[in-house]
Amino acid sequence: MSTAITRDYTPGFYEGDRPKLVTSRFEYEDSYTLERYLSTGGYDGLKKALEMGPEAMSGEVKASTLLGRGGAGFPAGVKWGFTPQGVWPRYLVVNGDESEPGTYKDRLLMERDPHQLIEGCLIACYAAGLSQCFLYVRGEMAVAHERLADALNDGYEAGYIGKNIMGTDFSVDVILHWGAGAYVVGEETALIESLEGERGMPRLKPPYFPAAIGLYGQPTIVNNVETLANLPFIAANGSAAFTAIGTETSPGTRMVAISGHVKRPGVYEIVNGTTTFRDIIYGNEFCQGIRDDNELKAFVPGGGSAPWFVSDQLDIPFEGREASAAGSMLGSGAVMVMDSTTDIPEAALTLTRFYAHESCGKCVPCREGGTWLLRILERICSGHGTDADLDQILEVGQSICPGEMPHAASERIGLDATPFPYKMTTICFVGPSAYAPLHSALTLFRDEFEAKVVPAPKRISIPVAVAGS
Amino acid sequence: MSRLTDHNVALAREIIVRYPRKKSALIPLLHLSQEQNGYVTDEAMRHLAELLNLTPAEVLGTATFYEMFKFEPVGTYVINVCQTMSCALLGAGKLMHHAEEALGIKAGSTTDDGLFTLEPAECQAACTGAPTLQVNYRHRYNVTTDAFDALIDDLRSGALSSEIPPHGTLGRNRQQIPADKFVGAPDPDDVSEGPAWVPVPSPANATEDKS
Numbered sequence A: 001m002s003t004a005i006t007r008d009y010t011p012g013f014y015e016g017d018r019p020k021l022v023t024s025r026f027e028y029e030d031s032y033t034l035e036r037y038l039s040t041g042g043y044d045g046l047k048k049a050l051e052m053g054p055e056a057m058s059g060e061v062k063a064s065t066l067l068g069r070g071g072a073g074f075p076a077g078v079k080w081g082f083t084p085q086g087v088w089p090r091y092l093v094v095n096g097d098e099s100e101p102g103t104y105k106d107r108l109l110m111e112r113d114p115h116q117l118i119e120g121c122l123i124a125c126y127a128a129g130l131s132q133c134f135l136y137v138r139g140e141m142a143v144a145h146e147r148l149a150d151a152l153n154d155g156y157e158a159g160y161i162g163k164n165i166m167g168t169d170f171s172v173d174v175i176l177h178w179g180a181g182a183y184v185v186g187e188e189t190a191l192i193e194s195l196e197g198e199r200g201m202p203r204l205k206p207p208y209f210p211a212a213i214g215l216y217g218q219p220t221i222v223n224n225v226e227t228l229a230n231l232p233f234i235a236a237n238g239s240a241a242f243t244a245i246g247t248e249t250s251p252g253t254r255m256v257a258i259s260g261h262v263k264r265p266g267v268y269e270i271v272n273g274t275t276t277f278r279d280i281i282y283g284n285e286f287c288q289g290i291r292d293d294n295e296l297k298a299f300v301p302g303g304g305s306a307p308w309f310v311s312d313q314l315d316i317p318f319e320g321r322e323a324s325a326a327g328s329m330l331g332s333g334a335v336m337v338m339d340s341t342t343d344i345p346e347a348a349l350t351l352t353r354f355y356a357h358e359s360c361g362k363c364v365p366c367r368e369g370g371t372w373l374l375r376i377l378e379r380i381c382s383g384h385g386t387d388a389d390l391d392q393i394l395e396v397g398q399s400i401c402p403g404e405m406p407h408a409a410s411e412r413i414g415l416d417a418t419p420f421p422y423k424m425t426t427i428c429f430v431g432p433s434a435y436a437p438l439h440s441a442l443t444l445f446r447d448e449f450e451a452k453v454v455p456a457p458k459r460i461s462i463p464v465a466v467a468g469s
Numbered sequence B: 001m002s003r004l005t006d007h008n009v010a011l012a013r014e015i016i017v018r019y020p021r022k023k024s025a026l027i028p029l030l031h032l033s034q035e036q037n038g039y040v041t042d043e044a045m046r047h048l049a050e051l052l053n054l055t056p057a058e059v060l061g062t063a064t065f066y067e068m069f070k071f072e073p074v075g076t077y078v079i080n081v082c083q084t085m086s087c088a089l090l091g092a093g094k095l096m097h098h099a100e101e102a103l104g105i106k107a108g109s110t111t112d113d114g115l116f117t118l119e120p121a122e123c124q125a126a127c128t129g130a131p132t133l134q135v136n137y138r139h140r141y142n143v144t145t146d147a148f149d150a151l152i153d154d155l156r157s158g159a160l161s162s163e164i165p166p167h168g169t170l171g172r173n174r175q176q177i178p179a180d181k182f183v184g185a186p187d188p189d190d191v192s193e194g195p196a197w198v199p200v201p202s203p204a205n206a207t208e209d210k211s
Helices: A034-039 A044-052 A054-064 A076-081 A105-112 A114-128 A142-157 A188-195 A225-229 A231-237 A239-243 A277-282 A320-325 A344-358 A364-381 A387-400 A430-444 A446-450 B006-016 B022-037 B042-052 B056-063 B085-089 B092-103 B145-157 B203-210
Strands: A091-096 A132-137 A173-178 A220-224 A253-260 A266-271 A296-300 A334-339 B077-082 B116-121 B133-135 B138-140
Touching (some): A034 A142, A044 A114, A054 A076, A054 A114, A076 A114, A076 A220, A105 A114, A105 A225, A114 A132, A114 A231, A132 A188, A142 A173, A142 B138, A173 B022, A188 A220, A220 A225, A225 A231, A231 A239, A253 A277, A253 B085, A296 A430, A334 B085, A344 A364, A344 A430, A344 A446, A344 B085, A364 A387, A364 A430, A387 A430, B022 B056, B042 B056, B077 B092, B092 B116, B092 B145, B133 B145
Parallel strands (some): A091 A132, A091 A220, A132 A173, A253 A334, B077 B116
Antiparallel strands (some): B077 B133, B133 B138
């Protein structure tokens, strides 16, 4: 067996006649070359934008209600509008530090269609009046870096990037920047810190948006790779063509990575807002059901940080508000499926270990709490836990996320949903992410945790012989 | 020897001018030094501090935050076996166990011949191909125990050397910006009126934006 294969052709990209806005070129072997890009409508969006002018272009983005695809789902056009008037230079930072467990849409967008991302960056710079663009790519993505470097070199050569783009006044550099392995850098203020050459720790908020005070204290737009990859389509075809797909609150498409115990895992571009989890997991076009036709036990709906869903939630569409009401979130668009053979506490342990490992150490509840949760969970999974440990998990969790925690409804145990979001005592979402999935697992499958623990030893009294009695 | 070579200093200077402030180039330059030496040496960090007008402590402070920087020699091939959820559900634990036995070392250590370092890793963004591992940050998908053995044989025999460069080299190519196309990094302290292509907002437009 040869091992010299680096390409991952996950099935499903090409099949079905779903609208494909960002993965339209994935079927070509040479999808990452400039020749292929130009022969399939590449840089047409930028051309249209340059004809339209910056104000009309940013108007189009606003009208498209393109939601950020990084996790928070904030409308991109509104975010751009937060830049203060008359303050320059402004920067664009592209968040390509994708490392949420289960997610890998951005890596594919960078590896398979780097020019689409670059064009998106240029359109954003043009529309929002940004002076320089930094493409921050996660360090562990070596192939993405190589493809982007080639694409940028070709783009500069052909006059699409740099001085006087396509013969106009529009001039902007796109700088490829490397990360070096830190999950927390996906948080936008940590990303900015890292780009400034510092330790990648999130900044204290407010200001809540780096659009006001960001890189070097200047207005900075931080956008996710997938968000920007949508811009060429919007520019070339207009916002109406974009909003015609999906629902009013969630227009366009989304890339969803489905992994775990399914027959055909993959990254699929789905219609936003209408496709349900049942479609994704059982649909013929998508994952085609659970492996060995097992029963579904639980699934993670939106990346490792999200509270879990069970089969009761299968008919919820992939839409932010509906998922929140049901007690979780869509986050970065990653579904991880667990079948009936899954050991729930062990599965929860892998996620808690991730977040405990990735805590940057700035906020105490995350630094200490995450590790504490991990230690308790390791104890439970190795058979040394007691029933007091289960309550201890909830108590530690309360100091990271005080108050009611979101969780899904479950008919099996007669539980109603608590809607998203939670409150938090940390600056960013790494701390709560160590707890939220664990909390939902413990709430939905307490019986499995209880099966692994023994009763805590009761306090015993040892009588003392008192003189004279 | 572990200071940057003249060739790499020239590269470093090219990278530094791309950023409005020098310190931003620190992580790319740490990668460059790691590419040269296989790991980040004390001497290289001192040299970077000189190049960027920082103290060596500032360089160390940043470098130690990031997992990809190694401060002692590692194997030519660093093998990261993913341990996070999707991979764990599909046998990452078994794969790691096999890797330890096949290489004869515990995770986190390096073989005596200096060829392999084995490390547990967190999500590598390749969950569809679980269980996955990376060799010097190049993915391998759906790794069975047999595939792992074949991979080790290929790495030993050099069959993959064109595809997988030694540890430290992340990209086999670099971004090169032609001097005549380079716009230049805008100084954040230079509060300008904005780029040439942005029309100066009239008061009417300003109120429109707020709505």
